Amino acid sequence: MIHVNKRSGMESKKKILVAATKVFSDYGYKGASMRMIAGAAGISIGGLYLYFKNKEDLYGTLIRNRLDDLTEETRETLRDIQDPAEAMSTFISMRVKYARKHRELILVLGKEQAITFGLKAKRKFFEDQRRVIEEIVRKGITSGRFRSCDESEVAKIIICALRGFILSMIVEPDALFSHEECSNLILKGILAKK
Amino acid sequence: MIHVNKRSGMESKKKILVAATKVFSDYGYKGASMRMIAGAAGISIGGLYLYFKNKEDLYGTLIRNRLDDLTEETRETLRDIQDPAEAMSTFISMRVKYARKHRELILVLGKEQAITFGLKAKRKFFEDQRRVIEEIVRKGITSGRFRSCDESEVAKIIICALRGFILSMIVEPDALFSHEECSNLILKGILAKK
DNA sequence: GGATAAACTAAACAATGATTCACGTGAACA
DNA sequence: TGTTCACGTGAATCATTGTTTAGTTTATCC
Numbered sequence A, B: 001m002i003h004v005n006k007r008s009g010m011e012s013k014k015k016i017l018v019a020a021t022k023v024f025s026d027y028g029y030k031g032a033s034m035r036m037i038a039g040a041a042g043i044s045i046g047g048l049y050l051y052f053k054n055k056e057d058l059y060g061t062l063i064r065n066r067l068d069d070l071t072e073e074t075r076e077t078l079r080d081i082q083d084p085a086e087a088m089s090t091f092i093s094m095r096v097k098y099a100r101k102h103r104e105l106i107l108v109l110g111k112e113q114a115i116t117f118g119l120k121a122k123r124k125f126f127e128d129q130r131r132v133i134e135e136i137v138r139k140g141i142t143s144g145r146f147r148s149c150d151e152s153e154v155a156k157i158i159i160c161a162l163r164g165f166i167l168s169m170i171v172e173p174d175a176l177f178s179h180e181e182c183s184n185l186i187l188k189g190i191l192a193k194k
Numbered sequence C: 001g002g003a004t005a006a007a008c009t010a011a012a013c014a015a016t017g018a019t020t021c022a023c024g025t026g027a028a029c030a
Numbered sequence D: 001t002g003t004t005c006a007c008g009t010g011a012a013t014c015a016t017t018g019t020t021t022a023g024t025t026t027a028t029c030c
Helices: A011-033 A033-043 A044-052 A055-078 A084-101 A102-109 A116-142 A151-171 A179-188 B007-032 B032-039 B047-051 B055-076 B082-103 B103-109 B114-141 B151-171 B179-188
Strands: none
Touching: A011 A033, A011 B007, A033 A044, A033 A055, A055 A102, A055 A116, A055 B082, A084 A102, A084 A116, A084 A151, A084 B082, A084 B103, A084 B151, A102 A151, A102 B082, A102 B103, A116 A151, A116 B103, A151 A179, A151 B151, A179 B151, B007 B047, B007 B055, B007 B103, B032 B047, B055 B082, B055 B103, B055 B114, B082 B151, B082 B179, B103 B114, B103 B151, B114 B151, B151 B179
């Protein structure tokens, strides 16, 4: 009774999403055309519309999928790390590594801050990430490892700094710096201990 | 002999640049049309081409002007500050304040990383800024105020963190944090002094 | 006033965009 | 084998784009 064609649609859908990520990251939302995406995916223009309502839908699906993945992966990894300093380092290096690996995604995200449909998913993502950091900082303070501070404020700042690290890493790949140094600065600051 | 029309062109050029900044920041480079810019500037479409060769020229002029201004302003302000910690704080708060005041510019900059003509001016800008920070860090180390570290590496990291602060500030105006806290984290880190 | 040139306009141009639709294709089931 | 339908095509549609151009207004100079 179930009717599944051998030319499985799911495969095409995946091919489209992969191709679209590449094209969007190279040209931005407006700069990427459905023709280009279709070409990159090896499918016809009309074919795109079998799987996505329109350009906006394609873009939104792409963003949502990837961000949800990363959020899940983050929680997973941090689950059994107890030391807050180590958790912080791990969080930072995770995000940096993910960004390096999924360069395209970061470019897409960075490029279209104004497109409203992307914004909601992005906000949710950063909110999630912020909460994770906040929890780490809270633990750090109560355990005496971290200096006393407003954990929510500091969490915000760290998230933002991290965002800058990653953006720069992507935009200027030659101006590289290690994620160890990033962690180090955030943990120790730059003032000499007196 | 000098022939200057009362309908002075310079005024129109300024009006266009102001309007273009707004429109570009709202819609991005591709998303902004010459029609929209003309409308916002209260001028005809053809009028734009009296002052700018084309869309790319208009965009490029806009970026270059603003970035050069900020670089100059930065050097000016830091000239007579001796204490490296104070210089660092001042630098950070300057950039944050500038970003808050010229929200549109930051949005424009953040939006089109891929447009090559904008990129060159931007790279130069960040390079300039990096050198300023590097100098501050170097002074801090030799004077014993800062812990010993690779000044060029740390300068890069601080620039990137700052970029993140500013980007976040612009994208999510509600998730505000003080520039005092930013300086604080960079200067002191988060680990407790032992 | 008449001439000149800068400042400006509006319509037109060719190119390109997203989206639609009438039409093929081939695997699965009867 | 023939019917069905998911899958796929690409020319056509229509809006919008950047840019050009022919023509109009307006301030200055003789």
